[in-house]
Amino acid sequence: AQSVTQPDIHITVSEGASLELRCNYSYGATPYLFWYVQSPGQGLQLLLKYFSGDTLVQGIKGFEAEFKRSQSSFNLRKPSVHWSDAAEYFCAVTGANNLFFGTGTRLTVIP
């Protein structure tokens, strides 16, 4: 069965600092992996996705993520956080059909 673990419930970083949000997945075959962002009162917006090929993928808003099969991880990174990045971040995995989400990491950015 598919599952996604986001071990960090809440992360606080200073504006301008680097960011890494962790995601570990469980899936029997080759996974398709996603990161979504959700601002308060809004739906989810896709940041980036990994299907195959280069294990470092670039997304919108300066985010990137690295797929590591040996560690079953797909961590999200950003070199310099902006105050507008404060939101909830969700990692998701799918195979042939269903899209399963982790429990999310809430990011707080302090000036």
Next chain:
Amino acid sequence: EAGVAQSPRYKIIEKRQSVAFWCNPISGHATLYWYQQILGQGPKLLIQFQNNGVVDDSQLPKDRFSAERLKGVDSTLKIQPAKLEDSAVYLCASSLGPGRAEAFFGQGTRLTVV
């Protein structure tokens, strides 16, 4: 391109009442999802449609929840009767197909059951 439309945005009902949510997916998207997002949790898949057929409804509480997708386009999710624990945001999403295709989400309907 218009996004996924959901209505209403907010709904407050008393327990044991019924409620219905509506979703209009992006034109041409064959796959439609309904998710339940309880405060502080990730979205949980309730039901997935491929055109007007159900792909997965294993997590749908079928004693009180029902969903349909008429003509493979719009979809309605109904709760009858509602319980306090149904308070959540109900998200609709659509994609060109299952799996690799990106899912686009609506803004959701926030349901409060009192």
